[in-house]
Amino acid sequence: MLDVHKLILATEKSILILIAGFTVLAVGQEMLVMLQGGGVKLTDLLLLFIYAEVLGMIAAFYRSREIPITITIFIAITALCRLIILQGKGISTVDLVYESGAVLLLAVSAVAIQWRSNLAARIAKPGDHS
16 A cells, blocks of 8 residues: 655655755856856855755755755745845835845744744753753
8 A cells, every 4th residue: 555645745855955955056056157157145155054054954954854044045035035135226116125124024933933843842851941
């Protein structure tokens, strides 16, 4: 009999391995473009940071069997900041306010999640009130 749960887990692992491989390939391609272009821009560094966070997210999954939501929030924040920088001075004020507001909302969310996680850890260890 086919164990669907095992099949899904194997598929998930395979997809994550592919994502990791493609991410490393994308990093190599981006570095090649930077070397051929003769310079590194802030947007290039932010893109590399996004790639590093994707790899970190995959590593976290294999370490703990779950993907911390804060990593995806950091990726979203970095992507929005990169978008703001790419749009440059031509961005409309309203778009800049919306995008900046989204960054702020994501940052507050990350802080709230971290705070909740720290509080849960303290509650789990009732003898430690440091």
